[in-house]
Amino acid sequence: MTDEHILVKTAAGIGFAYTIECPGRPDCDSRIECHKDHKVDGRDADDGPDDCEEGDPWCGAEEWEFHGAFHLWMSEYGWTIPAGDCGAKTHPWLYDTASDLLHDRPPGRYPVRVSWAEEIFDLDLLEVQP
Incomplete structure (x- = not known):
């Protein structure tokens, strides 16, 4: 499965929280x-x-x-x-993967490509065109 989602970074106390917004079917094939x-x-x-x-x-x-x-x-x-729901939204690696990807970016909404290779979960930041 490879598809585009929105990765949301928000301020949470002294750190950050990350969530994924899923486009739903047929674009998400979890x-x-x-x-x-x-x-x-x-x-x-x-x-x-x-x-x-x-x-x-x-x-x-x-x-x-x-x-x-x-x-x-x-x-x-x-x-x-x-699956009944998007696997990226509840994946145990979401926080670590997202924090590595957005460590130098401010809170906001970022388009990402979710990639699955067997059990390996990855996020790729998509550049937003001006």
């Missing part, structure tokens, strides 16, 4: 691990598209429909489905 069984024609697909038997229909497919929902394979999480 995902969570699906804990249901993943079977196709009675064959177990839980090990994903790279560890399957020749002839398994999901072999090599990063996306597949199971139990009526489209899933995306992420090697760290297995089969994932869209």
